Amino acid sequence: MKPMTARDLIRFIQDSSMEAVLVLCAMPLLTLIIRGLHGRGKGANKPWRYVYSFLVYAVSIPGVTAVVLTGYTLFFTKENLLDQSLVVFILPIVIMFITLMLISKFVELENVPGFDRITGLLALLGITSLGILLLSRLHFFVGFFGSFTMMISVGIFLFLLLKWGAGRVFRTPAEKPEEPPKFSV
Numbered sequence: 047m048k049p050m051t052a053r054d055l056i057r058f059i060q061d062s063s064m065e066a067v068l069v070l071c072a073m074p075l076l077t078l079i080i081r082g083l084h085g086r087g088k089g090a091n092k093p094w095r096y097v098y099s100f101l102v103y104a105v106s107i108p109g110v111t112a113v114v115l116t117g118y119t120l121f122f123t124k125e126n127l128l129d130q131s132l133v134v135f136i137l138p139i140v141i142m143f144i145t146l147m148l149i150s151k152f153v154e155l156e157n158v159p160g161f162d163r164i165t166g167l168l169a170l171l172g173i174t175s176l177g178i179l180l181l182s183r184l185h186f187f188v189g190f191f192g193s194f195t196m197m198i199s200v201g202i203f204l205f206l207l208l209k210w211g212a213g214r215v216f217r218t219p220a221e222k223p224e225e226p227p228k229f230s231v
Contacts, residue, residue, distance in 0.1 A: 050195070052179070056115075056134055063133040070133075070141045073105050077148045089153030098149050099158045109142025110168055114175035170212060174205040 059066050080101075084094045116135050119125050127135060149155070178201040 056131075059134050060131045063131065066133050067137065070105075070108070070137055073101060073141055073145045074148055077101055077145055077152070081148075081152045090157035095153060095158050098153055101145060101149060102155075102158060105138075105142045105145040106168060106171055108138040110171040111175045112136070112138035112142075114172055114179060118176075118179050170205065170208055173208055174201055177201070177204050 077098075080094065080097055081089065084091070088094065089098060112135055116127065116139075119130060119135070120127065149158070178198075
């Protein structure tokens with residue numbers, strides 16, 4: 047069995063584009079439903095802020111990945127975007143902006159746990175996605191170290207490492223230093 051590549055994943059999303067459209071379009075609809083469930087001004091209360099946190103991550107990861115993929119396609123492979131799938135390259139970005147706009151109307155983003163600023167999260171996801179794409183472009187990584195699943199694992203590790211490093215670099219002097227992650231071997 048051949049390991050899955052990033053191109054295979056894009057082809058898979060293109061082949062199941064109806065399902066991808068339904069999942070992506072469900073995010074802003076789910077945001078509106080959640081707003082109806084908790085009522086006006088109660089989005090920052092538990093458990094709603096955690097639900098909003100999940101939604102932010104659920105739209106930001108594919109959205110920022112699509113931004114990085116679009117930039118990669120334009121600047122590295124120099125392909126024409128008019129020949130690319132809207133479901134892979136454009137729809138995740140549009141859905142991300144719509145969903146984040148809706149969430150910001152229902153709850154202040156600083157009340158959503160998991161990050162202090164949405165721009166920091168998006169930058170972190172963008173850098174992680176760019177790192178994964180660059181590793182993918184270096185064919186020796188997947189060839190010598192494993193499959194696409196291994197590359198995703200490296201991406202998750204890179205994300206956690208960047209999140210920890212950014213927290214240490216950009217903390218104020220009054221903040222307590224964050225402990226480094228501990229891995230049991």
